[in-house]
Amino acid sequence: MIPKSIVIVGGGTAGWMTANLMMHHWQDLGVKITLIESSEIGTIGVGEGSTPFLRHFFETLGIQEKQWMPLCDATFKCGIGFPNWCGEDGNKQYFHPFYNEIDSQTAVDFMQSCQHRRQGFDTPCLPDDYFVTAYLAYQNKAPYDGQQKTIGVDYGYHFDSAKLGTFMAQHAMKMGVKRVIDTVETVHKDGENIGSIDAKTHGRFDADLFIDCSGLNGLLIQQTLNEEFINYQDYLPNNRAVAIATPHKESDELGSYTVSKGLSAGWMWQIPLQSRVGNGYVYSDQYLDKEAAEQELRETLDDFESPALHLKWTPGRIQNHWKANCLAVGMSQGFLEPLEAPMLNLVQQTIELFIETCGVSAEQQHKNTFNITINNLVDGTRDYLQAHYATNSRTDSQYWRDSSSNQHRSSALNSILTSWRTQQNFDTSLASHHEVMVYGKTSWYCLFAGMDYFPNIDKRGLKLINRKHQRAISYCQQLLQRSVHQYRFLNAVEEAI
């Protein structure tokens, strides 16, 4: 049953993504959408990296990169680099690419090499050698050639979240979404449902469906419908971040990947935008207080003046994302932590699955299936994130030692870790957890190989002659030659507008 009237509370990235996608799919059915956002409360002000899913969001809406990227300070994201996650004997850093068909041959070669290494042979297993996006990233290249044609790799984006919000708001309003700037003060229940809401100056709003995009507090789903929040801090202890934006240094080239660098009690992101760099330290308050975290970030950045934004959250999720006539999207659904930037992907998948399910039925059994699917998505993401900490080999601080020895893990993650470290068939083990497998096989191989998480079988003398490694390097280098420097590409796009 498609709702005839919808009220969205919240105008952060989640609220405007929801408004755009719902209006796009349902405008021909005469659906009315109102979005209420508070100028007093504001948005979270971070969240600047995406996965390739965001490409599909813009494609669905028929918005081209040249229309939105220059307005949102956006750059390409070829993947994520992970320096400082291993101990002294391990890899200094590794790259997590966004796999697609262009990598199909080199990915097979990479995984075979990893299989040999798991058996104790001395084979080259750094993902950086096998995936062309790593080459693009390390050379600050765009995933395009000089004729502005894509070279066929998959990629995501970096963007200024406030500017993206403004862009999406304008697009949604052009399609007919009504925007109201006001603060919701009271929410009225009608039995199990939300009946209406009262905003400070605009008064009462009724709707068939209420969407909670109000951020971490979950005004409708948690505070009004009392939906249970499941705390994941035992799995993922990070619950704070401090963010500092810095100008590009003169010597900097415009980077095309996110850096996620291990620090003393957590990790730091570096996200290059066109006009500045977004930086932030994600940590756990069990190990570090906010002053010490800010100081460590400032020393790492060599910046003692730019303003700092401190954020905190409880990692976890709610149990029912669709409850009665209320759907939660965004931070109101819960939040894990920023590693791997999975959150907007969850936002998008929640909206798309909701639209698809509503087209069939809003009966309780369909709501249940919807909620199970979203929970699997969050839990599968949680496991992949936790695997970064579980496989780290740093011993230089209590944080890293506790992270690797933390036994509070799902049975799926335990079995995946065990099968990699023993002689079990790893691919079969991964496949057996397909219902919670959010990240594909290549991502798991990249993580474990990148972290040097191989069994301790000492056959170092057994070196295999590996022509496939050389073949992968040549293949990636050929594609690299076709690509253009990101700053050149973005300048050309801007000049053409």
Ligand SMILES: Cc1cc2nc3c(=O)[nH]c(=O)nc-3n(C[C@H](O)[C@H](O)[C@H](O)COP(=O)(O)OP(=O)(O)OC[C@H]3O[C@@H](n4cnc5c(N)ncnc54)[C@H](O)[C@@H]3O)c2cc1C
């Ligand atoms: C440190 C950190 C880093 C992150 N990095 C990434 C990343 O790289 N990639 C990624 O995908 N995600 C990231 N995220 C998550 C990402 O920021 C959010 O998923 C995204 O911004 C969506 O947030 P939101 O719209 O749900 O909430 P918010 O941005 O908090 O928006 C809430 C909205 O609700 C409104 N509101 C609240 N109460 C009321 C009320 N009473 N009346 C009216 N309006 C109200 C506010 O005005 C605001 O418009 C990060 C999060 C954190 C904490």
